[in-house]
Amino acid sequence: MRTRRRSSARARSQSRGVLAFGRMNARIALLVAAGIAAGCSKEKPPAERPAPQVVVLTVTAATVQQPINFVAQTESSQRVDIVARVSGFLEKIAYTEGELVKEGQLLFQLDPKPFKAQADAAKGQVLAQQARFATAKANLARTKPLAQQDALSRADLDRAQGEYDSANAGVFAAEAKLREAELNLGYTTIRSPVTGFASRSQQRQGTYINAMAETAQLTYVAAVDPVWVNFSVSQNQMARMRSDVTSGRVTMPKDQKFPVEIILSDGTVYPEKGSISFADPSFSQDTGSFLVRAVIPNPQRALRPGMFVTAKVEGIVRPDAIVIPQLAVQQGSNGHLVYVIKQDSTAEARPVVVGDYQGDKNIVILDGLKPGDRVVIDGVLRVVPGKPVQMVQPGAAGEAGKAQAKPPAPPARK
Secondary structure, three states: OHHHHHHHHHHHHHHHHHHHHHHHHHHHHHHHHHHHHHHHHOOOOOOOOOOOEEEEEEOOEEEEEOOEEEEEEEEEEEEEEEEOOOOEEEEEEOOOOOOEEOOOOEEEEEOOHHHHHHHHHHHHHHHHHHHHHHHHHHHHHHHHHHHHOOOOOHHHHHHHHHHHHHHHHHHHHHHHHHHHHHHHHHHOEEEOOOOEEEOOOOOOOOOEEOOOOHHHEEEEEEEEEEEEEEEEEEHHHHHHHHHHHHHOOOEOOOOOOOEEEEEOOOOOEOOOOEEEEEEOOOOOOOOOEEEEEEEEOOOOOOOOOOOEEEEEEOOOEEEEEEEEEHHHOEEEOOEEEEEEEOOOOEEEEEEEEEEEEEOOOEEEEEEOOOOOOEEEEEOHHHOOOOOEOEEOOOOHHHHHHHHHHOOOOOOOOO
């Protein structure tokens, strides 16, 4: 009995040891599996990004036109104020306000009746003086031969001569009064002196017009063919232009006649070109600029006085100019710069001095580039100074940029 009990106790003890060993092995297996899983879950280091693809332009020098744009304003080439010369009641406004009027067209009519009466009275005075003159003339004609024959005294001859001269002067004065009365009568009819657009009437029909007061101002007529275009040139612009001409960077027209093209506010180009006709000899003390005027044909009368336009002054030539796209120029902390690709295909940030714009998309480079330099014109934002780039044809850099901009796919997990 004791032997059986010892055997069963030994069996139970062995069974517990086997279970404990099995549990320890299971724990070890779990730890090993966890270590393997942790090792598999580690991300691989990101691959090095490829060199960015860019489009480059090989710089060349060429002779180009260098127009200069100015903010300008149109002005009537002949604006005439319509002012009443005589006083009277405004009887009629004979034009359509704001519309085109022809030279000699009736604009206003003052009441002519008082002036016609004055003209008739002056005409009567002329007739009276002419009758008096005729009598004095006849009397002198009779007195002269009698005085020569000593039939009349010398005093009678002098008296007859004085009456003749006085009557002659009276006729002259009366005729002058008649002409003045006829002029005043004519001034009651007010016509346009030029062809142009007439402004609104400052006075209404039936108003008494006083020629010596502000009511004499009736309206104005503005001629618009041709039209003047005024713009200002600053002192700095003039100094820079003179420096460029002296150094040979730009050349002027031989006859100093600069064609002027007009660009309207909506961006359309006006079909007629003009030329500069006047430049103020002195600078303004207020603005430090001087006025320049261009004359532009306006047969269709599309340009009106007071319009803001862009005046493009042409005729200036820049020989051996370096022109690149505006998008290639970047603004740095110390000024403008471009990226130049060196012989080893690495990018270099090159500071440049920019000039005037050339068209809508290009700009002139005054200093910093020379013919033969390769300038990045597309893909500039992807360039890193000192790093290599891949030069491609136009259009390919944009697709490559989109592909490079996509985030990398996450690594596969085991």
